[in-house]
Amino acid sequence: MKRAAFTNRWLPILLLLPQMAIIVVFFYWPAWHALTSSFYLQDPFGFSETFVGFANYTSLWKSAPYARAASFTVVFSLLVTFLSLAIALLLAVKADKVIKGAKAYRTALMWVYAVAPPVAGVMGIILFNQSWGPLTRFLTMLGWDFKLGVNYYDTAFAMVLVSVWKQIPVNFIFFLSGLQSIPKSVREAALIDNRSASGRFWDITFPLLAPTGFFLLITNITYSLFDTFGVIDTLVKGEPGNNPMTLVYKVYVDGFRGNDMGGSSAQSVILMVLVLAMTIAQFRLVERRIHYT
Amino acid sequence: MAQVTLSGITKTYPNGVTAVHPASFSIPHGEFIVLVGPSGCGKSTMLRMIAGLEDISAGDLHIGARLVNHIDPADRDIAMVFQNYALYPHMSVRKNIGYGLKNRKIPQAQIDQKVAEASALLNLDDYLDRKPSQLSGGQRQRVAMGRAIVRDPALFLFDEPLSNLDAKLRNQMRIEIKALQRRLGVTSVYVTHDQVEAMTMADRIIVMNEGRIEQIGSPSEIYHSPATTFVASFMGAPPMNLLHGEILNGMAQIGDLRLAAAPKAASGAVVIGLRPEDITPDAAGPLMLDIALVEELGAHRLLHGSLLGQPISLHVSKDIAASTGPLRASFKPETLSLFAADTGVRL
Ligand SMILES: Nc1ncnc2c1ncn2[C@@H]1O[C@H](COP(=O)(O)OP(=O)(O)OP(=O)(O)O)[C@@H](O)[C@H]1O
Ligand SMILES: [Mg+2]
Numbered sequence: 001m002k003r004a005a006f007t008n009r010w011l012p013i014l015l016l017l018p019q020m021a022i023i024v025v026f027f028y029w030p031a032w033h034a035l036t037s038s039f040y041l042q043d044p045f046g047f048s049e050t051f052v053g054f055a056n057y058t059s060l061w062k063s064a065p066y067a068r069a070a071s072f073t074v075v076f077s078l079l080v081t082f083l084s085l086a087i088a089l090l091l092a093v094k095a096d097k098v099i100k101g102a103k104a105y106r107t108a109l110m111w112v113y114a115v116a117p118p119v120a121g122v123m124g125i126i127l128f129n130q131s132w133g134p135l136t137r138f139l140t141m142l143g144w145d146f147k148l149g150v151n152y153y154d155t156a157f158a159m160v161l162v163s164v165w166k167q168i169p170v171n172f173i174f175f176l177s178g179l180q181s182i183p184k185s186v187r188e189a190a191l192i193d194n195r196s197a198s199g200r201f202w203d204i205t206f207p208l209l210a211p212t213g214f215f216l217l218i219t220n221i222t223y224s225l226f227d228t229f230g231v232i233d234t235l236v237k238g239e240p241g242n243n244p245m246t247l248v249y250k251v252y253v254d255g256f257r258g259n260d261m262g263g264s265s266a267q268s269v270i271l272m273v274l275v276l277a278m279t280i281a282q283f284r285l286v287e288r289r290i291h292y293t
Numbered sequence: 294m295a296q297v298t299l300s301g302i303t304k305t306y307p308n309g310v311t312a313v314h315p316a317s318f319s320i321p322h323g324e325f326i327v328l329v330g331p332s333g334c335g336k337s338t339m340l341r342m343i344a345g346l347e348d349i350s351a352g353d354l355h356i357g358a359r360l361v362n363h364i365d366p367a368d369r370d371i372a373m374v375f376q377n378y379a380l381y382p383h384m385s386v387r388k389n390i391g392y393g394l395k396n397r398k399i400p401q402a403q404i405d406q407k408v409a410e411a412s413a414l415l416n417l418d419d420y421l422d423r424k425p426s427q428l429s430g431g432q433r434q435r436v437a438m439g440r441a442i443v444r445d446p447a448l449f450l451f452d453e454p455l456s457n458l459d460a461k462l463r464n465q466m467r468i469e470i471k472a473l474q475r476r477l478g479v480t481s482v483y484v485t486h487d488q489v490e491a492m493t494m495a496d497r498i499i500v501m502n503e504g505r506i507e508q509i510g511s512p513s514e515i516y517h518s519p520a521t522t523f524v525a526s527f528m529g530a531p532p533m534n535l536l537h538g539e540i541l542n543g544m545a546q547i548g549d550l551r552l553a554a555a556p557k558a559a560s561g562a563v564v565i566g567l568r569p570e571d572i573t574p575d576a577a578g579p580l581m582l583d584i585a586l587v588e589e590l591g592a593h594r595l596l597h598g599s600l601l602g603q604p605i606s607l608h609v610s611k612d613i614a615a616s617t618g619p620l621r622a623s624f625k626p627e628t629l630s631l632f633a634a635d636t637g638v639r640l
């Protein structure tokens with residue numbers, strides 16, 4: 001491999017500087033700030049701070065709303081990740097078989113990806129509007145008295161639905177390109193070796209998609225934990241009330257609505273640790289398991 | 294009863310390309326048949342129709358007594374070896390070889406035994422627990438063979454299985470495959486564009502050109518009595534010399550040079566075919582050649598030049614001194630082939 005070398009030792013540093021500045025300003029500094037303020041208690045008007053040690057953390061440990069949000073987050077993430085991966089995989093397998101009009105089909109699916117999360121949330125609000133939302137009407141027809149923003153489970157249902165819908169296209173594109181990178185002759189060999197289509201899928205296609213699937217699993221967990229903020233915020237219209245919320249959304253609600261900077265900081269530190277652990281686990285696993293060629 | 298029978302098998306792709314024009318032939322039990330022809334002539338298409346990987350546009354295909362046109366590949370009792378081996382990258386060699394058996398509800402003990410037999414036969418014992426990515430090209434080729442033979446199919450199909458190997462390994466595997474097929478006695482269809490493979494492996498060769506079968510015959514028939522000028526020029530390195538001439542008064546001749554008696558009814562323009570090795574330097578011979586180039590090949594030499602202005606090559610033993618310039622030569626009249634100049638068909 002050819003390696004380019006810099007002759008001037010200041011040039012690489014100069015070139016790295018903008019990137020480093022961005023990381024420092026938008027990550028290290030806020031992270032440090034969150035870490036320090038998680039050990040303080042602020043008065044409601046932000047005039048003074050008192051050092052309280054781990055009190056913010058211990059009170060989270062005992063907090064019923066926090067436990068409720070945490071368990072909702074786990075269920076929500078599992079559902080969103082599983083459903084958006086499973087549905088996208090199903091669609092990709094079907095699309096892979098389509099020869100005519102395949103491009104139009106893919107483009108149509110891809111459009112959803114271009115929708116920003118809050119916009120997806122707004123679309124959810126429209127679809128689930130109490131008096132005239134088409135989905136509400138449909139569910140009413142089925143005998144489900146759907147109340148978005150009022151009934152805890154109905155709201156949770158809408159959150160999962162919109163989040164899944166939003167995430168399917170990306171997964172779809174990755175799965176489809178994963179499928180198409182399986183050599184044609186390998187599929188044909190399987191066609192001769194195994195008469196059952198589902199057998200071929202689970203024995204050959206699925207394992208060969210594993211690298212793609214694993215990558216998507218990680219990105220989807222991250223998505224469901226963090227990037228669904230916009231969807232949730234729009235759906236509950238900033239009025240969390242009795243509605244379900246994820247841990248990330250709770251950081252925002254407690255910090256900016258409840259003015260509990262210390263507690264909110266402690267929550268975000270917990271989340272940072274979680275992300276760090278997940279990232280390390282991801283790299284470990286990727287290194288160890290997934291390489292075939 | 295023939296093992297495989299094709300009756301009017303045709304392939305037209307959805308884009309309108311007719312890759313195989315109606316083809317009919319049958320393959321007796323245990324025969325090794327080689328499909329050969331230039332790139333794009335439809336060999337793979339023909340093979341893939343037999344395998345069931347490509348729909349048959351028209352015609353009937355029987356394997357054994359069974360019409361298999363609409364039978365899935367897995368139910369045709371065939372095994373196929375692909376050009377790039379098509380091994381399952383995530384499975385060990387053992388699992389690759391056994392996969393086809395596992396799906397046929399064969400007890401595990403029997404699978405293990407068959408895999409063991411195949412791997413012993415193919416010298417794969419030391420590699421059974423490796424993944425395909427940890428094998429050399431030749432070893433992968435063997436695994437692909439193993440996957441085919443454990444199944445005990447009625448028919449082996451090969452699509453250029455050796456073309457990804459280097460020349461030495463190719464020669465070795467060629468012999469191994471042929472010996473294996475002899476030993477197992479399984480009817481085989483083997484696609485290649487390598488005429489050496491075709492000549493050395495085949496019981497019968499099918500030469501294809503632009504989707505049509507040009508000739509079916511034993512290697513020696515194909516070589517010595519090509520049915521068309523296409524076959525004559527495709528088989529043999531260097532190919533048969535094709536000289537333009539005419540038939541006058543029952544004699545094939547080039548200008549005034551009379552070469553051989555022609556079949557009775559024939560007349561007019563002809564193409565005269567003469568294998569390079571059927572021409573020998575001979576001071577008293579009738580052919581007056583002008584040699585322009587000598588190719589040294591070790592065991593023998595190739596001389597390239599012209600006869601009455603038409604290009605010609607001859608193949609001489611290393612014991613005969615050769616140089617450029619004029620050379621007298623003779624040929625055996627019975628080795629000469631005559632083809633109609635307009636259709637290219639043998640007279
Ligand atoms: N899926 C397809 N759709 C349309 N045309 C095709 C398709 N596959 C092959 N063809 C065409 O059919 C003809 C025969 O192709 P085929 O693959 O059978 O050739 P081949 O003899 O195996 O050549 P090669 O030696 O290069 O492998 C070619 O003209 C090719 O372009
Ligand atoms: Mg081919």
